[in-house]
Amino acid sequence: MIPAYYKAPRTLLAILPLCFLALFFLVPVGYLFILSFVEGNAFGGAHWTFTTANYTGMLGDRFYIVIAVRTISISLIACVLNVILAFPVALFAARLQSVWKSVFLTIATVPLMVSNIVRAFGWVVILGRRGILNSVLQFFAPQMVLRQHLFSIQAICFGLLTITLPFTIMFLTNAVSGIDRKNIEAAESLGATRWGVFYHIILPLTKSALASGLMVVFFLTLSAYVTVTLLGGPRYKTLVGFIYDYSATLRWPQAAALSFVLLGIGLAFAGIVQLLVSERKK
Amino acid sequence: MKQQHSPIDGSQADVVLAGVEKRYGNTIALRSMDLSIERGELFALLGPSGCGKSTTLRLIAGFEQPSAGRVFVRGNDVTRIPSSKRNFGIVFQGFALFPHMTVAQNVGFGLRMRKLQKSEMKQRVMSALELVGLDHLADRYPRQLSGGQQQRAALARAIVIEPDVLVLDEPMSALDKILRDRMQVEIRRIQQRLKMTTILVTHDQEEALGMADRVGVLNGGRIEQVGTPRSIYETPRTTFVATFLGASNLLTGKVEGYDGAQAAISVAGRVISIPRGGLERGATVPLSLRPEKIRLCAHSPFMGKVKEMTYKGSTTYVEVDVNGVSFAISGDSAQIRGQHCEVGNLVGLEWDARDVVVLEDVAS
Amino acid sequence: MRRMVLYSAVGISAFLTLVPIFLVLVQAFSAGEMLTFPLPGLSVKWFVRAYTVPEIRESFLFSVILAVVSSVFSVMLALCGALYVSRNGGVLSRLVTILALVPLVFPAFILGLALLFFFKAGGVNAKLGLLIAHIVISIPYAFRPLVEALKETPLSLEEAAQSLGAGPLSSFVLVTFPQIAAGVGTAWVFCFVVSFSELSATLFLAGPGAMTLPVELFSYLEFQGDQLVVAAASTAQVLLTLGMVFLGNRVFRRR
Numbered sequence: 001m002i003p004a005y006y007k008a009p010r011t012l013l014a015i016l017p018l019c020f021l022a023l024f025f026l027v028p029v030g031y032l033f034i035l036s037f038v039e040g041n042a043f044g045g046a047h048w049t050f051t052t053a054n055y056t057g058m059l060g061d062r063f064y065i066v067i068a069v070r071t072i073s074i075s076l077i078a079c080v081l082n083v084i085l086a087f088p089v090a091l092f093a094a095r096l097q098s099v100w101k102s103v104f105l106t107i108a109t110v111p112l113m114v115s116n117i118v119r120a121f122g123w124v125v126i127l128g129r130r131g132i133l134n135s136v137l138q139f140f141a142p143q144m145v146l147r148q149h150l151f152s153i154q155a156i157c158f159g160l161l162t163i164t165l166p167f168t169i170m171f172l173t174n175a176v177s178g179i180d181r182k183n184i185e186a187a188e189s190l191g192a193t194r195w196g197v198f199y200h201i202i203l204p205l206t207k208s209a210l211a212s213g214l215m216v217v218f219f220l221t222l223s224a225y226v227t228v229t230l231l232g233g234p235r236y237k238t239l240v241g242f243i244y245d246y247s248a249t250l251r252w253p254q255a256a257a258l259s260f261v262l263l264g265i266g267l268a269f270a271g272i273v274q275l276l277v278s279e280r281k282k
Numbered sequence: 283m284k285q286q287h288s289p290i291d292g293s294q295a296d297v298v299l300a301g302v303e304k305r306y307g308n309t310i311a312l313r314s315m316d317l318s319i320e321r322g323e324l325f326a327l328l329g330p331s332g333c334g335k336s337t338t339l340r341l342i343a344g345f346e347q348p349s350a351g352r353v354f355v356r357g358n359d360v361t362r363i364p365s366s367k368r369n370f371g372i373v374f375q376g377f378a379l380f381p382h383m384t385v386a387q388n389v390g391f392g393l394r395m396r397k398l399q400k401s402e403m404k405q406r407v408m409s410a411l412e413l414v415g416l417d418h419l420a421d422r423y424p425r426q427l428s429g430g431q432q433q434r435a436a437l438a439r440a441i442v443i444e445p446d447v448l449v450l451d452e453p454m455s456a457l458d459k460i461l462r463d464r465m466q467v468e469i470r471r472i473q474q475r476l477k478m479t480t481i482l483v484t485h486d487q488e489e490a491l492g493m494a495d496r497v498g499v500l501n502g503g504r505i506e507q508v509g510t511p512r513s514i515y516e517t518p519r520t521t522f523v524a525t526f527l528g529a530s531n532l533l534t535g536k537v538e539g540y541d542g543a544q545a546a547i548s549v550a551g552r553v554i555s556i557p558r559g560g561l562e563r564g565a566t567v568p569l570s571l572r573p574e575k576i577r578l579c580a581h582s583p584f585m586g587k588v589k590e591m592t593y594k595g596s597t598t599y600v601e602v603d604v605n606g607v608s609f610a611i612s613g614d615s616a617q618i619r620g621q622h623c624e625v626g627n628l629v630g631l632e633w634d635a636r637d638v639v640v641l642e643d644v645a646s
Numbered sequence: 647m648r649r650m651v652l653y654s655a656v657g658i659s660a661f662l663t664l665v666p667i668f669l670v671l672v673q674a675f676s677a678g679e680m681l682t683f684p685l686p687g688l689s690v691k692w693f694v695r696a697y698t699v700p701e702i703r704e705s706f707l708f709s710v711i712l713a714v715v716s717s718v719f720s721v722m723l724a725l726c727g728a729l730y731v732s733r734n735g736g737v738l739s740r741l742v743t744i745l746a747l748v749p750l751v752f753p754a755f756i757l758g759l760a761l762l763f764f765f766k767a768g769g770v771n772a773k774l775g776l777l778i779a780h781i782v783i784s785i786p787y788a789f790r791p792l793v794e795a796l797k798e799t800p801l802s803l804e805e806a807a808q809s810l811g812a813g814p815l816s817s818f819v820l821v822t823f824p825q826i827a828a829g830v831g832t833a834w835v836f837c838f839v840v841s842f843s844e845l846s847a848t849l850f851l852a853g854p855g856a857m858t859l860p861v862e863l864f865s866y867l868e869f870q871g872d873q874l875v876v877a878a879a880s881t882a883q884v885l886l887t888l889g890m891v892f893l894g895n896r897v898f899r900r901r
Binding site for chain 1: 726729753759781782814888
Binding site: 182183185186187189191192193196204 | 368392
């Protein structure tokens with residue numbers, strides 16, 4: 001038996017990080033949740049009276065619905081583009097020999113270590129009024145009127161793909177590499193075409209990785225405040241933009257409520273994706 | 283049924299490799315191979331790992347294309363035809379069952395690709411599963427099956443499409459010894475019942491000898507010998523074939539002359555005669571003599587001292603030194619005991635003249 | 647045809663993920679006065695100018711210090727949790743695992759907002775607040791490699807040490823820790839990188855005297871500051887990060 005004096009410090013090992021995370025993760029998020037149900041005052045404080053107005057006010061307002069739809073659409077577009085791009089890349093990478101594959105994965109994940117601000121700024125450099133795209137355009141068509149390419153949905157999508165693609169590529173490459181090559185050859189020998197192999201073998205065997213990739217993409221794009229602000233400008237605000245504005249203008253309960261709406265959207269998406277994945281498994 | 287087999291015979295051939303070569307960059311995996319596999323036979327490609335047998339299989343199955351030469355199936359050139367169009371049934375090493383499909387879905391996959399009707403598909407899947415004795419496990423997933431059951435499922439998946447050729451790639455390597463022996467018999471039974479042309483790729487000589495109608499022994503990307511199991515075991519042509527198919531005494535002899543049709547060859551200081559012509563007088567030739575072909579006796583020209591004895595149950599292994607040449611003998615334990623064989627004793631060795639095989643290798 | 651699809655997807659993906667970063671690095675070395683393409687010439691003058699902007703200089707330094715300190719704390723906390731999880735089962739173990747990994751998926755943006763309100767209510771100052779936030783956010787990045795490293799270290803090693811008379815602490819220090827030292831190093835580099843580039847939560851918590859480089863760059867860009875100064879500062883950030891990762895790989899490579 002392990003003596004008691006030895007067991008106690010062991011439990012302490014668990015208690016220490018547990019307390020820290022409870023105090024600085026669970027409690028603040030819980031506090032935010034409570035805050036979303038109280039009436040705010042103009043000074044960043046709150047009258048501590050219960051209300052659901054922070055939520056119901058949004059539901060009744062067409063303005064918020066438009067923003068929510070825009071937010072969700074942008075995230076969904078990012079998801080679709082991610083799948084379209086990352087799957088071929090993963091199929092390509094999975095066939096590389098081991099040395100080249102690790103070189104590939106290293107290069108593919110380098111962007112993850114670069115701050116989002118730098119990656120968004122990269123698109124400002126390309127798409128800005130004096131950016132590279134305009135320089136190139138001017139070189140080929142000098143009389144053309146220069147347009148601002150920033151502050152558009154396309155710019156937002158580019159920026160979001162820069163942030164999310166490394167994740168999906170990493171997830172899918174690992175998943176596709178994990179498929180036994182013999183499974184694919186077996187399917188081929190049984191008469192499956194390339195598309196048949198993809199649809200019947202590769203897709204089902206990678207769908208859980210695909211699902212987690214999509215959830216990461218969705219959450220990341222949902223809360224990509226910096227990217228959307230820099231590349232979308234004031235015209236294409238999404239929900240996070242309003243959360244930030246409310247917090248800056250001291251409308252804390254509204255900011256809190258909007259945060260949970262955002263979380264709710266993300267969880268709903270995650271739920272739908274999980275449902276799709278597990279249903280097909282049966 | 284045709285009983286006699288000749289190495290290259292186009293008339294009955296189901297699969298023909300004509301001058302097939304495979305290079306990967308500068309390394310040659312397979313050098314100019316000619317091979318003809320006949321309809322309904324079970325042909326074993328036997329060789330150690332890295333001998334080119336997997337490459338041969340991948341070329342035949344269409345996963346890779348030869349650098350030179352052609353592959354024919356039933357007279358049609360299929361060299362450039364992809365695997366999915368060749369109608370081969372393949373049992374993969376490790377089985378390669380689709381993990382996300384049930385046994386029935388696995389077996390039905392090839393039929394689904396052929397767009398068969400649901401009802402016919404179901405019926406054919408069930409009869410294939412019955413044939414391999416797996417009909418009660420149709421709804422299980424591969425991970426819920428034992429090794430032997432996975433093996434049967436893989437076999438059912440390969441034969442249900444009624445393939446032109448059945449290919450078995452090291453089919454037993456994932457099974458334990460007892461199961462392996464049973465599956466050998468069973469696969470052979472099913473193969474003979476369906477009269478399916480079958481290619482077995484293996485490194486296990488017992489498996490090849492026990493299952494095949496004919497065996498092709500591969501070494502270093504080259505076919506060394508093709509023949510019935512008996513002929514390649516009893517009359518190996520090369521040192522490699524002699525040693526790979528079982529233990530053998532590799533002796534060096536010198537051709538002394540001829541006595542009629544019998545060549546007189548000196549081995550270990552004694553002269554033996556072998557019914558064999560065409561040998562150059564004075565030449566040094568490699569010889570092979572299987573340990574179980576040697577008997578112990580009281581008197582013989584070959585007298586030697588017993589150096590080592592190992593009792594192995596029904597057989598006993600004896601090593602005898604004759605004039606500095608070591609002979610390995612494997613014989614019936616009772617018979618060897620009867621010859622007063624003990625370490626240090628003097629014993630005589632005898633064998634039938636035809637059991638000494640002259641190998642074709644250049645003596646080195 | 648199939649090849650074409652694969653290669654064009656690889657090309658587009660490489661363009662989308664790597665080119666923006668690359669262009670920032672290139673522009674930072676411009677000899678021109680503003681964003682131009684192609685570069686009028688090479689120089690390092692924008693690095694010098696970035697350095698002379700006090701806000702950027704100070705926030706860079708603050709970011710480095712914050713990353714170093716917060717990553718040490720997150721590795722220590724994660725190591726405690728990982729040690730417990732790898733040696734014990736049960737509810738507590740599962741709880742630690744879940745809680746240590748949740749910040750990975752929970753939007754940092756919302757966590758930042760929650761912590762802002764929480765710290766305001768508790769009167770925590772900005773520097774301490776940022777430190778705590780960065781520890782919470784980087785714990786998962788330390789926890790995962792540490793659990794993996796510990797799982798590869800058999801418990802029997804520790805038991806062998808204890809059978810030879812070592813106490814729990816000395817058996818950990820003398821036997822277990824050397825086995826997982828590479829994992830600890832990797833975990834620390836991960837945490838450093840995460841903290842050094844963190845922006846979402848920091849946005850809420852940074853304030854006067856506690857400004858990180860990414861937040862400084864963001865507000866600089868928002869208020870139309872000089873873009874090449876941003877490029878130079880970004881480049882310094884990217885190079886420091888990649889240098890850390892590269893060094894980490896060299897030093898903490900597994901045998």
